Amino acid sequence: MTAVDPVSVEARLRDIQSITDAALSRLDDRDLLAELLDRTREVLQADTAAVLLLDFSSGQLIATAAAGLEEEVRQGVRIPVGRGFAGRIAAEHRPVVLDRVDHTTVMNPILWAKGIRSMVGVPMVAGGRVIGVLHVGSLTPRQFTSGDVELLQLAGDRAAAAVQSMTAAADRGAVAALQRSLVPSALPAVAGAEMAARYIPGSGAVGGDWYDVFSLPTGHVCVTVGDVAGSGLTAAVIMGRMRSTLRAYALETADPSEVLGRLDRKMQHFEPDALATVVYAVIEPGLDQMHVALAGHFPPVIARPGQPAELADVRTGALIGAVPWTRRPVTTVPVPPGALLCFYTDGLVERPGEVIDEGLDRLCRAVTAQSPEAACAAVTGALVGSEPARDDIALLMIRRHAGREKDADD
């Protein structure tokens, strides 16, 4: 820090501005990354620039975007964390400057085959962890300065933010697509009953709630409603697996406790970290009774004609994934003609700081033995209102026709 050269200060400010330019954020994330690589290459007067992103499942860095080094991306170059130049940056969480590029310092043969002589790379950090590496290379030997490293880190931070936002958008899109594909597009037609359902995504990260209803070859009607702990893509994927597993076991045994037991064993073996609550109900072909088992899930509500609705008196068993071996009690609930059954997930009834019974009471007051569509509307009106729910909500109503009134509802 001796004499400050005003020309170089000005040039440096221009460089910083080029990378932090607000106009960049008007580009979509993928274009932003490409533009950022071009500008980085320009301000550092480098010949190549590349972004490698960390794939957390394999622990490898994967070449994702490049300028002047496109073959790296096209060939899908993968570098294990801890090895080579980029691997070292990711492992040590700090910039690395290389003034010799050969097989002893760099793993990727494309780089030395291309004739790159000097390199500098920085970690891309988001949420306190390394998500990738940004590096630039020069075809002529040069010594990258600490100023170069700072500029590159600035670009790395910007790139990390773009990647983060890209990943979040992709996750949200995938979760929404998964939810759409899994929530039944049409509820099955069951003689003597009608149904309606809602899935309401939460304002937080959406994910793990589902409802499902299907007929068995025996004429029984099966209902499953559940909630996988956690949120986002992971919870949604587990939800999808649980839902189809339940369908498979439902075909094999009529005992709700046995179905939940098999589901639990399957989950604990293949998804040992998963936790979920599930209500599993089998309604007799004549619709006059229902057999229910609960895995840590709130009991269904039943509204009999002319009576206030109440929670079905069902004993709860352990959550799926909680204990190695457990048998959940099965309760038989009589379903008189005209009665309405309401299945739901916790997002419908839980409110911050409130005893759970208050939410359950509120639900019971809102449910009446009417058409399922009207009942769904009444319940969501009373319990969800216009505030976006924090947690996602699944809601399913089934009503047994009241004798002659069979055709009265549309």
Next chain:
Amino acid sequence: MTDTSFPVEMVGGVPVVVTPEEIDITNADRLRTALLEAAGHGPGRFVVDMSRTQFCDTAGIHALVLAHKRASAQGSEVRLVITGAAVLRIFAVTGLDDVIPHFASLDDALAATSASTEGT
């Protein structure tokens, strides 16, 4: 805003995680991290002192069950201290009474020898 930190104290050589007044979707992630850290102390029991906690939602319940699972897998054990009526209620409604041993005071939780002999 109530206190939402999860201090870990050592009481007679046993790690004790103290939970705040409210546990919900907004702090359940941090609770899970704190519990998994306590579960990672190695074999032996640890206590989650929830006597200050007046409210716990299903997100909090999931964090507790996950810690219980992790501890069991390592031959260790989680014990809870629960006094709040709302917390006891959510435990009953979600069927956890039979899953995780819980006690009415920290002394009881520390004194009890083994969950298998508790008959909770």
